[in-house]
Amino acid sequence: MKRNYFKSRLFLKYIWSYLFILLIPLVCMTIFIYENAVTNLRSEIEQSRLAQLTQAKVIIDGRMKELSEIATRISYDKRLARYQVHDPVSSWESIQALDQYKATSSIIGEMYLYFHQDDKIYSSKGLNNFDVFAKNIRFKNWSKDTLYRDLNEATYPIMRPADIVTNPSGVQETMLAYLIPITPGSSSPHGTVMYLIKESELSSLIDSILGSYQGQTYILDNEGHIMVDNRQGEALTEKDAQALFDDLSPGIQDRNINGQAHSIVSVKSENNGWSYVTIMPSAQFFSSVLHVRSFIIMLFIIVVLVGAAIAVVLARMQYQPISMLVEFAASKAGAKRPDDASASGNELDRIRTALQEYSSRVDLQEPFARNHFLSMLLKYGSAQSLTPELQEAFDLRFDRTHHFVMVIGWDEENMSETEKQERQDMIELLAQIEIPELNAHGYGVELSQLNQFGLIISFNLGGQDEFSHIRQIVEAVRSNMLETFDTIPMIGVGTCYPSPDQLNQSFIEACSAFELRVSNDYGSVTYFEKLSQTHDQEFWIPNNTLLKLSQSLKQGSYDVAAQIVHSAIQNLHTSEHSALLIRCVCFDLLNSILKTASELGHHGMLQEVAPNMIYGNSLDELERSLLKLCAQICAQVEQNTQQEEQSIIDQIVAYIDEHYADNTLSLETVAFEFSISPSHVSRSFKEKMGLNFIQYIWQKRMEEVMHQLKTTSDPLKDIILRVGYLDTPNFIRKFKKETGYTPGQYRKMFSPDGQAASESDLDGE
Structure with missing residues (x-):
């Protein structure tokens, strides 16, 4: 039956959540974009105008400088001296010189040379009487007399307006x-060079400044008079322009002109004082973004529609796992799935209940991982690998100043069933203990030796003796056990160390103390x-x-053995005894190694000892030889341990292969069957088989289901129940996840009579 998601309030809440997540920032962004579009566009235009004006200023300043340099060269050119120009013979050469100077600048329309109080004026085209020149070249706003006066009285460069x-x-x-x-810069010039420049030569440099916008572009002289203007659309009156330019400063300004807001951009030349x-x-500027507003509105509508569709899709994607979890929770609870999931809180309540159930299962697995880590700590002493996350997850703390290990053991052969159960209860009691009065706490570790149990103790040493403090802690542990049990096991206690990284040494010492105990009495x-x-220490x-x-x-434990051998040899290095006595002492190390090898069944170790190991080698070479023997023994011990564990795992695998169809089969039942702790079974099984206990059982059941789907026409539910799996819907989901097919599809594809059986299987799926 297809579910109608829109009947669920949770699904609708997801849709509205996604819409709000989309619309709130979208509306704010739209307003922000529209409000800032004009400001940004205006700023860009003004900055562009400022850059273009600056560029025009640089170009025009360069041209004006070029004209000044031409005038300077003219003033020092002997061909253009007064006497040379007036000489009828050389005057033609002077005119040619003027023509050459004119050709050096592209903006010069015509140029003239005039000497003060002279009745003649000279140009690149020839010599003219001043009256004739004033008659032929007529200025609308520049009379003959004014022209004559300006030519005779100019003491600094003057640019006449257009x-x-x-x-x-x-x-x-x-x-x-x-x-x-001329001469430029002189306080008493003797003449004047006059250039006639077409207004178009300068206006062409500022034509592109306005672009497609309306407005005016002006070039003002140093007295604020308009020399060149370029207008598009609106024009200012002479009076308005003059009033504006009187208090104009360089930069970007906003002014109201004739009741309208205007943007004014200006730059000023440092060379001649002209303003642009x-x-x-x-x-x-606002009209330029009208199309942006229309585009934004259209885009807003499109985004809302697309966002609504995406919100529905995302809400469905988010709700679908919840719906599946609800169905799974209902199937686990044996309840019929309701057609209407709109009841307030129903989905999340069912999921919460299912999570609580599975969380309890996870809690059962946590002690196994914790015990495995503590076992590695006792073997290798790598406490630094305990990250803060692991400490929090396993509830472990090694923040005390002193640490040691206790080994607690039982006589496995003479234990009754009651005593075995009591031992298991004692292990649970010692899993984590606190001794506040002695500022100590401990963590229990199930060891690979089934008749032994490790206890890691960490404490802060007060003012008393270290050994006394350790003894008090041991007695506190014994008292704690006696309060609950009638008898307590035998205990071996290792040496105390300041770092948890040395717990592997304390563990070896505790094992030695336990093995070499004087009494076998309990307690x-x-x-x-x-x-x-020895007396002669x-x-x-x-x-x-x-x-x-x-x-x-x-x-x-090769690391501990190597450290002991190295420390002993180093002590012999620093001793002042005779070489013979030192060699005799070395026999103790060799004898201990050979004796241990013999006890472990490695009787051929003596044959590997070179005849001259003790007397023929230096202490360093002897150390290397002893370490080699230790490495061989440790490797053999590891191999024997692995073989023993492999043998047990082989028995466990055979047991699982025989009983996997039993739905009560679990890690705890197998551990009880073989008298091994569950954590040890879990850890060893994963190391030897490459997959964990649950995965192996699932694999066996899957293989049997696939075999029966191919070879039988029995209903799917019956097959699943026969292999020990009670949750049929969950099995079907996992089957499809691993194979890509439902069981019915699998049977139809691989079974000869799958066509006939597939319809009955569909009922189960």
Whole structure:
């Protein structure tokens, strides 16, 4: 039956959540974009105008500088001296020189040379009487007398505003007159060079500044007079322009002109004091983004529609796993799936219930992982691998100053069923203990030796003796056990170390103390520090050191054995005894190694000892030889341990292969069957088989289901129940996830009579 998602309030809530997530930032972004579009566009236009004006200023300043340099060269050119120009013989050469100077600049329309109080004026075209020149070249706003006065009295460069000039043929052009006294910079010039420049030569440089926008572009002289203007659309009156330019400063400004807002951009030349100005109505910036508003509205509608569709899709994607979890929770609870999932909180409540059930199962697996880590800590001493996350997950703390290990053991052969159950209860009791009065806490570790149990103790040492404090902790542990049980097992206690990284050494010592205990009575405690030692400790290796070496080899702990051998050889290096005595002492190490190898069944070790190992080699070479023997023994111990574990795992695998169809089969039942702790079964099974216990059982059941689907026509439910799986819907989902097919599809594809059986299977799916 197809579910109607829209009947679920949770599904509708997801849709509205996604829509709000989409619409709120979208509306804010739309408003922000529209509000800032005009400001950004205006800023870009103004900055562009500023850059273009600056560029025009640089170009025009360069041209004006070029004209000044030409005037300077003219003032020092002997061909253009007063006497040379007036000489009828050389005057033609002077005119040619003027023509050459004119050709050096592209903006010069014509140039003239005039000497003060002279009645003649010279150009690149020839010599003219001043009256004739004033008659032929007529300025609309520049009279003959004013022209004569300016030519005689100019003491600094003067640019005349654009004026209409009529030539002898009657053609009118708008031109600017640029007067430069010569010699330039002199306080008493003797003449003037006058350039006539077409207004178009300068206006062409500022034509592109406005672009498609309306406004005006002006070039003002240093007195604020308009020399060149370029208008598009609106124009200012002379009065308005003059009032505006009187208090204009360089940069970007906003002004109201004739009641309308205008944007004014201006730059000023440092060379000649000219100003370059653009004036644009601000209203046109808003009109430029009208199409943006229409586009934004259209885009907003499209985004809302697409977003609504995406919200539905996302809501369905988010709700679908919840719906599947609800169905799964209902199937696990044996309840019929309701057709209407709109009841408030129903989906999440069912999921919460299912999660609580599975969380309890996960909690059952956590002790196995915790015990595995603590076992590795006892074997390798790598406490640094315990990250803060692991410490929090396993509830472990090694923040105390002192640490040691206790080994607690039982006599496995003489234990009754009641005592075995009592042992298991004791292991659970010691899994984690706190001794606040002694500032200590401990963590229990199930060891690979089935008759032994490890207890890691961490504590802070007060003002009393270290050994006394350890003894008090051991007695507190014994008292704790006695409060609950009638008898307590035998205990071996290792040496205390300041770092948890040395717990592997304390574990070896605790194993040695347990193995070499004086009494086999229940409740006896053996301290490694109190084991017998030789009397001449000043040069003989202490017995407890040799015992620790032997025990480290039996445990297969090469790191501890290597450290003991190295420490002993180093002590011999620093001793001042005779070479013979030192060699004799070395026999203790060799004898302990060979004795341990013999106890472990490695009787051929003696044949591997070179005849001259003790007397023929240096202490360093002897150390390397002893370490080689230790490595061989530890490797053999590891191999034997793995073989033993493999043998047990083989038995467990055979047991699972025989009983996998039993729905009560679990890690705990197998552990009880073989008298092994569940954590040890879980860890060893994963190491040897490459997959965990649950995965192996699932694989066996899958293989049997696939076989029966191919070879029988029995209903799917019956097949699943026969292999020990009670949750049919969950099995079908997992089957499809692994194979890509439902069981019915699988049977139809691979079974000869699958066509006939597939319809009955569909009922189960």
